[in-house]
Amino acid sequence: MVTAQETSGAGDADERPFIDVALVRDLLDSQFPQWSRLPLTPVLPGGSDHVIHRLGDELAVRLPRHRGAIGQAEKERDRLPGLAPRLPLAVPVPVAVGRPALGYPWPWAVTRWLGGEVATVEGLADSTEAARELAAFLRALQAVDPHAAGPAEVRETLADRDAATRAAIARAAGAFDAGATTALWDAALAAPAWSGPPVLCHGDFHTGNLLTTDGRLSAVIDFGSLGAGDPAVDLMVAFTLLSPRCATVFRTALGVDDATWLRGRGWALTSGLIAYTAYAADSPRIAAATTRQIRAALAGPGDLPPGDGGVRDALPV
Known part of the structure; x- marks a missing residue:
């Protein structure tokens, strides 16, 4: 969902950092080297709030596209592990939160991959x-x-x-x-x-x-x-x-x-x-x-x- 606050900067260039496979790979290699050998595949079209890559068979990497999505990585890390067992449908439990680095300005997440369409x-x-x-x-x-x-x-x-x-x-x-x-x-x-x-x-x-x-x-x-x-x-x-x-x-x-x-x-x-x-x-x-x-x-x-x-x-x- 788009919030009222998000729309004000939806088209601003400084709100939309450039994200490609090379950047995601470099972030992973520098912060989570244990996953550096896993294949990394863009998920297209992704979401309106996040650029998503599949990491190996069991993980996903999610990077906010704009300021309106900042904070989601930490929120899901803090909330979803406790919620997941109480809900009748699966939810994406985070396994790590990455730091801003290499020109990318915001926290980002590695979560469990959820298959399906x-x-x-x-x-x-x-x-x-x-x-x-x-x-x-x-x-x-x-x-x-x-x-x-x-x-x-x-x-x-x-x-x-x-x-x-x-x-x-x-x-x-x-x-x-x-x-x-x-x-x-x-x-x-x-x-x-x-x-x-x-x-x-x-x-x-x-x-x-x-x-x-x-x-x-x-x-x-x-x-x-x-x-x-x-x-x-x-x-x-x-x-x-x-x-x-x-x-x-x-x-x-x-x-x-x-x-x-x-x-x-x-x-x-x-x-x-x-x-x-x-x-x-x-x-x-x-x-x-x-x-x-x-x-x-x-x-x-x-x-x-x-x-x-x-x-x-x-x-x-």
């Missing part, structure tokens, strides 16, 4: 099994004391993203109806706030951070946005991956109330719009994914039918 709408959108597995993962994550491994980062709120979201609505007005997007955003901001204690949230729970093996969900990656807050943020997966029917299955399995679902639509909208305006012009892949996400948020897949307390009738669809 990135989840796709074509493969999983209509899978009720995947919808239930996603709900089970979030239930397990939310059951973990967010402060078990020390004070958890407090996640940003929808209100924190208001200015950036309205700016993105204006910038994307040629692609998405500004009246409809503004109406949904206003409704999400006005929805009753989360009344429970802050829970542990992945924070970037979307299709690109899910892996599959043999057509089934197998892993969740990229915990850089992990923190304590409103669980609505993790509902964005329903709008990036699932069909309307399976979004309803997901919502029912997770037991999401109307207000939380509406805030989840707001999270899907803001993250989709900000990513669209930052990356769509240069990446057809991101353009297609965020367009689907925004349209799904506007349509409200997974809303309960009238009579079940749904909010859909009050919003543009």
